[in-house]
Amino acid sequence: MRSTGRRLLAGFSLAALLACLSPSMALHAAGHRLHPRSPITLTYWWWAESDVAGADKWMRQTVALFEKAHPDIQVKIDIQGTDNLISNFQAAAAAHKGPDLATQWATIPVLSQAWAGALAPVSDYVPASETKHWASTIENTYGGKLWGMPLYLIGIPVVYNKTLFRKAGLNPNKPPRTWSQFLAACAKLKAAGIIPFSMGNKDGYGGAWFWSIIGKSFLNSSDDVKRAVVGKTHFTDPQFTGWLTALQTMMQSGYINDDVASLDLNNGFGPFARGKAAMAFSTDANILGYAKAMGEQNIGVFLPPQIGSGKLSTWYDTTQSSSEMITSWSPYKRQAAMFLMFMHTPERLKALYDQTGAFPADDRFNLRAIKDPLQRQLLSWDLGMRSVWLENFVPTQIDLNGDQTAGETITSKSGGPDTAAQLWERTARQWRVTNPDGLKHFTGWIGGAI
Amino acid sequence: MTDPVNVIDSAARGLSYARRVRRGSVGAALTPYLYILPAVLIVGVVIVYPLVTIFQESTQTLSTGTSQYVGTANYDLVRTDPVFWQAVRDNATLLLAVPILVVLSLLFAVLLFERVRGWRIYRTLIFLPYIMAITVIGTVFGLLYEFDGPLNVALRGLHLNWLALDWLGNANLAIPSVMSVIIWRELGFGTILFLARLMSVREELFEAARLDGANWWQVQWHITVPQLRTVIEFFIIEIINMMSGVFNYIYVMTSGGPGFASQVLEFYIWQNAFAFRQGGIAAAAVLLLGVTVVFIFLQFRVRRGGAVADE
Numbered sequence: 001m002r003s004t005g006r007r008l009l010a011g012f013s014l015a016a017l018l019a020c021l022s023p024s025m026a027l028h029a030a031g032h033r034l035h036p037r038s039p040i041t042l043t044y045w046w047w048a049e050s051d052v053a054g055a056d057k058w059m060r061q062t063v064a065l066f067e068k069a070h071p072d073i074q075v076k077i078d079i080q081g082t083d084n085l086i087s088n089f090q091a092a093a094a095a096h097k098g099p100d101l102a103t104q105w106a107t108i109p110v111l112s113q114a115w116a117g118a119l120a121p122v123s124d125y126v127p128a129s130e131t132k133h134w135a136s137t138i139e140n141t142y143g144g145k146l147w148g149m150p151l152y153l154i155g156i157p158v159v160y161n162k163t164l165f166r167k168a169g170l171n172p173n174k175p176p177r178t179w180s181q182f183l184a185a186c187a188k189l190k191a192a193g194i195i196p197f198s199m200g201n202k203d204g205y206g207g208a209w210f211w212s213i214i215g216k217s218f219l220n221s222s223d224d225v226k227r228a229v230v231g232k233t234h235f236t237d238p239q240f241t242g243w244l245t246a247l248q249t250m251m252q253s254g255y256i257n258d259d260v261a262s263l264d265l266n267n268g269f270g271p272f273a274r275g276k277a278a279m280a281f282s283t284d285a286n287i288l289g290y291a292k293a294m295g296e297q298n299i300g301v302f303l304p305p306q307i308g309s310g311k312l313s314t315w316y317d318t319t320q321s322s323s324e325m326i327t328s329w330s331p332y333k334r335q336a337a338m339f340l341m342f343m344h345t346p347e348r349l350k351a352l353y354d355q356t357g358a359f360p361a362d363d364r365f366n367l368r369a370i371k372d373p374l375q376r377q378l379l380s381w382d383l384g385m386r387s388v389w390l391e392n393f394v395p396t397q398i399d400l401n402g403d404q405t406a407g408e409t410i411t412s413k414s415g416g417p418d419t420a421a422q423l424w425e426r427t428a429r430q431w432r433v434t435n436p437d438g439l440k441h442f443t444g445w446i447g448g449a450i
Numbered sequence: 451m452t453d454p455v456n457v458i459d460s461a462a463r464g465l466s467y468a469r470r471v472r473r474g475s476v477g478a479a480l481t482p483y484l485y486i487l488p489a490v491l492i493v494g495v496v497i498v499y500p501l502v503t504i505f506q507e508s509t510q511t512l513s514t515g516t517s518q519y520v521g522t523a524n525y526d527l528v529r530t531d532p533v534f535w536q537a538v539r540d541n542a543t544l545l546l547a548v549p550i551l552v553v554l555s556l557l558f559a560v561l562l563f564e565r566v567r568g569w570r571i572y573r574t575l576i577f578l579p580y581i582m583a584i585t586v587i588g589t590v591f592g593l594l595y596e597f598d599g600p601l602n603v604a605l606r607g608l609h610l611n612w613l614a615l616d617w618l619g620n621a622n623l624a625i626p627s628v629m630s631v632i633i634w635r636e637l638g639f640g641t642i643l644f645l646a647r648l649m650s651v652r653e654e655l656f657e658a659a660r661l662d663g664a665n666w667w668q669v670q671w672h673i674t675v676p677q678l679r680t681v682i683e684f685f686i687i688e689i690i691n692m693m694s695g696v697f698n699y700i701y702v703m704t705s706g707g708p709g710f711a712s713q714v715l716e717f718y719i720w721q722n723a724f725a726f727r728q729g730g731i732a733a734a735a736v737l738l739l740g741v742t743v744v745f746i747f748l749q750f751r752v753r754r755g756g757a758v759a760d761e
Binding site for chain 2: 086087090091094202203204258259260261262263396397400401405408409411412413414415423426430433434435436
């Protein structure tokens with residue numbers, strides 16, 4: 001009896017609740033019909049400022065213009081830090097939840113996310129008539145699809161201070177071409193009391209640059225790196241230890257600033273920028289900054305000296321550096337692609353160049369707008385030479401705990417090339433054991449793009 | 451003598467309770483369990499569930515999006531990974547800071563307690579680092595410790611060139627340099643803790659010792675240290691606990707480098723879990739670490755129990 005009473009009470013309560021809810025539900029539904037659809041929001045995990053100063057400001061301007069042109073789409077920019085760029089996206093990919101658009105460094109950081117199913121192919125949403133204008137797309141092409149959009153190009157030649165060259169008795173108009181000429185120049189500069197080469201490697205990136213720029217001359221193609229990653233060859237082989245020996249020679253000869261191990265990559269440019277060091281690896285945009293600060297007549301650039309005799313020794317090191325991706329979980333892939341294309345409109349490309357000095361990765365960028373001889377020289381190398389950036393071809397784990405650690409071992413003087421190469425190889429071995437799927441993709445990639 | 455009426459009463463009450471239980475009043479029997487249920491649930495969610503999940507993850511490898519069962523492979527990888535053992539060694543090295551901190555904190559506390567000239571300013575200065583964010587401290591010391599940074603510039607200015615070392619760039623100095631920053635920051639906590647306890651010690655004890663002819667060292671050894679014993683024990687446990695969580699210092703100051711020279715377990719676990727997406731390796735390292743800590747704790751308890759029994 002009591003049970004029946006309770007059931008009746010519950011029934012009345014439910015009916016009352018539904019009665020209360022129904023008007024509000026009806027209103028809600030009416031609201032949907034009465035008001036136009038609210039704008040959708042694209043969340044964009046953006047990174048570029050560390051590469052090209054002024055990129056964040058350009059992006060904010062680009063978003064404002066895009067939203068004006070497309071009132072039904074809003075773009076929310078979430079600026080990412082360098083340290084967490086990969087790990088943040090990996091966490092989002094694991095949860096299959098996060099941004100609609102995101103930046104990652106080119107090639108492996110992009111392709112590994114594509115292999116993990118975290119990306120939608122850009123080429124599925126952007127027509128070929130558009131992507132054919134984009135430069136360096138080969139860096140992110142896999143399985144016949146494009147997985148990341150290039151925005152700007154970065155070439156890294158050697159920049160030198162002509163005044164310091166002159167002071168050391170070197171011809172400022174005849175920079176070194178070969179490795180022996182380079183070392184001879186270093187010796188003369190050192191004898192004149194000048195730091196020959198400026199670099200920072202506390203964070204390991206200086207070493208990774210040294211490998212990508214100098215070490216590539218020992219290799220015949222990027223496949224050599226892929227083979228070592230999958231274990232068909234080894235990072236202890238001479239083709240991978242040559243750069244470590246070269247770096248050690250420079251350290252032991254006192255050709256690199258003595259605080260190399262306590263400065264990170266960016267601070268490592270300091271001695272050059274302050275006019276204390278004669279040479280440094282530097283990006284196009286940074287070089288233009290030095291030219292502005294120190295006077296263009298005092299700044300020169302030359303192609304990285306060749307030390308090895310591999311086929312890549314004649315290649316340059318231009319890369320798109322970072323790439324823009326559409327996530328697989330985004331419900332707004334088409335709108336995300338529209339924003340990507342908007343970034344490549346001629347007006348936005350010109351603004352990117354004007355505001356950052358970075359060369360846009362698009363053949364629609366008006367090259368004739370560039371009059372400055374230094375800029376023309378840099379751009380001719382970026383666009384005219386075949387290029388590869390080796391660091392893009394190793395998984396993050398092998399990059400951080402492999403080539404970067406190997407370089408740190410040399411610059412901190414805690415070991416020689418053999419020890420450093422063994423650390424690199426050991427990391428690669430560990431990666432192979434713990435990444436069976438990655439290993440499969442890498443093995444299938446050999447003989448593929450680039 | 452026991453009152454027979456009371457005995458009968460209480461027996462009747464017991465019988466009545468037993469009957470109630472027997473008659474299906476299961477609720478009454480379960481009442482105590484219901485009281486502890488929320489606590490059990492919280493412990494289950496906060497401790498047991500994560501532990502089970504970590505154990506489960508430690509037996510799997512997460513490659514490109516899919517998990518595969520690998521048995522004890524992750525444990526073998528961690529056990530044979532020299533970087534893991536480097537991290538263990540570095541954590542152990544950092545424990546050297548514990549006695550240094552205790553001694554320095556005691557010394558400063560005693561000096562402040564004795565109201566040396568300007569003690570109020572010193573007290574503020576000593577405590578100030580403790581309230582600063584570790585990331586700020588790490589960044590500032592990262593700059594101070596650069597090879598051509600302010601510290602070495604000052605040392606060279608004093609003609610102490612031999613002492614101007616590459617504090618964070620040298621593999622042998624990275625961990626001691628980080629340790630020095632930890633000591634600098636935590637000193638304030640220890641000093642204030644000891645000072646607070648010292649201020650509650652009866653002044654007569656010190657006076658009596660002095661009247662008995664005890665010198666300064668004897669007063670500290672026979673009065674101060676015994677009076678502070680419990681606080682010292684608390685501080686030691688706190689510092690050991692803190693020393694196993696030095697991730698922030700390492701992340702900001704050295705990122706585990708140069709090479710692997712300043713790896714600590716937290717950094718090792720973080721790097722595997724988040725930078726390399728090797729959750730299985732990270733989970734195995736967590737459990738190995740947990741088992742080791744429990745083992746040490748049990749051994750400590752057994753020894754302590756033995757010592758008490760001997761007494």
